[in-house]
Amino acid sequence: MKSNNTExxxxxxxxxxxxxxxxxxxVFTITSEQTKAYAPxxxxxxxxxxxxxxxxxxxxPNIESGKWALPGGFVTPEETACAAASRELEEEAGIAGIHxxxxxxxxxPGRDPRGWIISNAHYAIVPEYRLSERKASDDAVxxxxxxxxxxxxQVLAFDHxxxxxxxxxxxxxxLLQTTVAKQFLPEMFTYSELQAVLLTVTDDKAxxxxxxxxxxxxxxxxxxxxxxxxxxxTSKLPTQLYRFIDAEVKQSIYTARH
Amino acid sequence: MKSNNTExxxxxxxxxxxxxxxxxxxVFTITSEQTKAYAPxxxxxxxxxxxxxxxxxxxxPNIESGKWALPGGFVTPEETACAAASRELEEEAGIAGIHxxxxxxxxxPGRDPRGWIISNAHYAIVPEYRLSERKASDDAVxxxxxxxxxxxxQVLAFDHxxxxxxxxxxxxxxLLQTTVAKQFLPEMFTYSELQAVLLTVTDDKAxxxxxxxxxxxxxxxxxxxxxxxxxxxTSKLPTQLYRFIDAEVKQSIYTARH
DNA sequence: CTAATAGTGTCTGTTAGACACTATAGT
DNA sequence: ACTATAGTGTCTAACAGACACTATTAG
Numbered sequence: 393m394k395s396n397n398t399e400x401x402x403x404x405x406x407x408x409x410x411x412x413x414x415x416x417x418x419v420f421t422i423t424s425e426q427t428k429a430y431a432p433x434x435x436x437x438x439x440x441x442x443x444x445x446x447x448x449x450x451x452x453p454n455i456e457s458g459k460w461a462l463p464g465g466f467v468t469p470e471e472t473a474c475a476a477a478s479r480e481l482e483e484e485a486g487i488a489g490i491h492x493x494x495x496x497x498x499x500x501p502g503r504d505p506r507g508w509i510i511s512n513a514h515y516a517i518v519p520e521y522r523l524s525e526r527k528a529s530d531d532a533v534x535x536x537x538x539x540x541x542x543x544x545x546q547v548l549a550f551d552h553x554x555x556x557x558x559x560x561x562x563x564x565x566x567l568l569q570t571t572v573a574k575q576f577l578p579e580m581f582t583y584s585e586l587q588a589v590l591l592t593v594t595d596d597k598a599x600x601x602x603x604x605x606x607x608x609x610x611x612x613x614x615x616x617x618x619x620x621x622x623x624x625x626t627s628k629l630p631t632q633l634y635r636f637i638d639a640e641v642k643q644s645i646y647t648a649r650h
Numbered sequence: 651m652k653s654n655n656t657e658x659x660x661x662x663x664x665x666x667x668x669x670x671x672x673x674x675x676x677v678f679t680i681t682s683e684q685t686k687a688y689a690p691x692x693x694x695x696x697x698x699x700x701x702x703x704x705x706x707x708x709x710x711p712n713i714e715s716g717k718w719a720l721p722g723g724f725v726t727p728e729e730t731a732c733a734a735a736s737r738e739l740e741e742e743a744g745i746a747g748i749h750x751x752x753x754x755x756x757x758x759p760g761r762d763p764r765g766w767i768i769s770n771a772h773y774a775i776v777p778e779y780r781l782s783e784r785k786a787s788d789d790a791v792x793x794x795x796x797x798x799x800x801x802x803x804q805v806l807a808f809d810h811x812x813x814x815x816x817x818x819x820x821x822x823x824x825l826l827q828t829t830v831a832k833q834f835l836p837e838m839f840t841y842s843e844l845q846a847v848l849l850t851v852t853d854d855k856a857x858x859x860x861x862x863x864x865x866x867x868x869x870x871x872x873x874x875x876x877x878x879x880x881x882x883x884t885s886k887l888p889t890q891l892y893r894f895i896d897a898e899v900k901q902s903i904y905t906a907r908h
Numbered sequence: 909c910t911a912a913t914a915g916t917g918t919c920t921g922t923t924a925g926a927c928a929c930t931a932t933a934g935t
Numbered sequence: 936a937c938t939a940t941a942g943t944g945t946c947t948a949a950c951a952g953a954c955a956c957t958a959t960t961a962g
Contacts, residue, residue: 407670407726408727409667409670410667410768412665412667413667430913432913467757469666469766473757494755497752497755499671499730500730501728501730510768568900571903596905602914602915603952606916607915612903626913626914628961628962629959630959631915642826642854643903644827645826645827645870645872646870647857648901648906648907649906649907649922649924686939688934688940690940840941856924859926860941861927861943862924864942866924882933885941886932886935887931887940887941888932888941889940889941889942911962914958915956917956918954919952919954921950921952922952924948925946926945926946926947927946928945928946929944930942931943932939932940932941932942933938935937
């Protein structure tokens with residue numbers, strides 16, 4: 393290991409220091425298409441990308457311009473990358489107080505032609521209605537939502553294709569193994585709404601099957617039926633509403649069914 | 651979002667850049683005490699820490715000296731943090747080719763008195779026998795293994811207490827939800843050896859119960875019995891050996907038993 | 909009445925959990 | 936013979952998966 397010096401004697405020139413530290417954000421949303429009245433929604437998982445402008449605010453040519461990229465920006469020494477991500481989201485899209493999770497660091501030499509730039513990647517879960525006011529900004533000419541299928545056809549800036557792939561892996565795992573699904577749902581939801589969220593990332597037969605899932609939801613320790621609360625937004629038949637409750641979910645591949 | 655410039659016009663002074671990028675490693679091992687012959691081992695999960703020296707190689711006082719800390723060091727622009735971790739492990743302890751996983755980034759302002767230093771944290775799984783040659787190095791006066799219980803009594807350098815807490819959370823989850831347990835075990839192992847590994851991080855009744863676990867291991871899709879292979883290292887009775895096989899393990903809290 | 913979604917009744921096969929029991933081999 | 940570990944026999948209750956069926960209500 394290399395030696396460390398004290399604060400006073402610390403000599404930065406002995407080590408090369410990074411040329412930048414950025415925070416990138418994979419903003420996920422689930423779009424609900426109400427195909428017709430009194431029916432469960434068709435849900436699709438989408439990722440928000442920005443198209444990089446030709447020039448920045450000062451008229452200088454922008455690197456990787458024209459390509460689609462994850463939103464993000466430089467982190468300052470007074471904040472964590474997660475705080476920076478939160479700030480960026482608020483500044484750019486007016487979205488505050490949403491679920492953010494760090495999932496990876498990208499530091500492959502040469503990943504950014506501008507120099508040694510370390511990217512700390514997060515994913516965000518934004519309910520669809522909060523994306524309404526999205527807009528282009530300084531160095532983005534366009535902002536758009538892409539489904540997973542559409543993503544693979546796009547040319548993406550830097551190593552964002554890798555980052556997005558990892559983001560998808562992480563959100564899929566988290567949706568199925570934790571209770572983050574609630575971030576996509578209203579406070580109270582029907583079994584078919586939860587089912588639709590999960591089906592955006594899995595094709596598990598037990599989740600696809602309506603009757604099985606309607607039965608299962610009642611025995612999940614981290615979800616409770618809200619007594620007397622019904623809705624007709626997914627069916628003509630008034631339907632039971634559920635909510636997530638705080639309950640520890642621990643699981644092991646050595647004890648589960650296979 | 652702040653604007654980006656092209657390579658030519660990139661002006662580093664517009665953004666403050668980090669004062670350093672380090673890679674820290676939580677080196678986990680499981681010590682097996684052979685309490686007596688023909689018995690399963692008693693296993694304990696331990697973490698390797700170094701005690702920071704008073705002075706570095708050049709005789710300058712070392713920061714946070716005397717405190718216990720995670721091994722690690724500065725990352726260079728020609729490598730990823732993971733590669734740096736691997737290099738550090740090899741340089742310091744002569745350990746190569748072991749399981750390494752990135753689990754978190756630490757960038758809280760003020761976490762390191764020397765400046766804006768970002769730490770990329772990894773955990774490593776090292777089988778006990780490979781730690782035999784461990785030694786003190788340049789800026790470590792001592793190297794020692796600590797059990798989880800002992801860790802909470804130690805004064806740790808920087809924010810390493812947090813990092814270690816997160817490392818424990820991650821390795822616990824990975825041991826129970828992935829097949830990394832195999833990194834602690836020989837190629838072929840008995841049910842009681844696997845059981846002992848898992849019991850270092852869980853108190854799950856279904857895993858504690860010998861008969862239940864001996865039955866369960868035979869139906870796990872990612873483990874197979876090795877025909878005709880038996881050992882007497884855990885029992886007088888020749889005992890079936892198992893091995894991990896490559897099998898996708900996907901699971902969801904919405905389909906498992908509770 | 910029809911169509912669509914929500915939800916139940918019921919059967920079957922599998923498994924978890926518990927407990928008693930057998931099997932083996934070194935000392 | 937004793938002891939510690941490995942492993943089986945067997946029962947019960949719970950649950951998954953399948954399929955048929957009922958319930959409700961807007962149009």
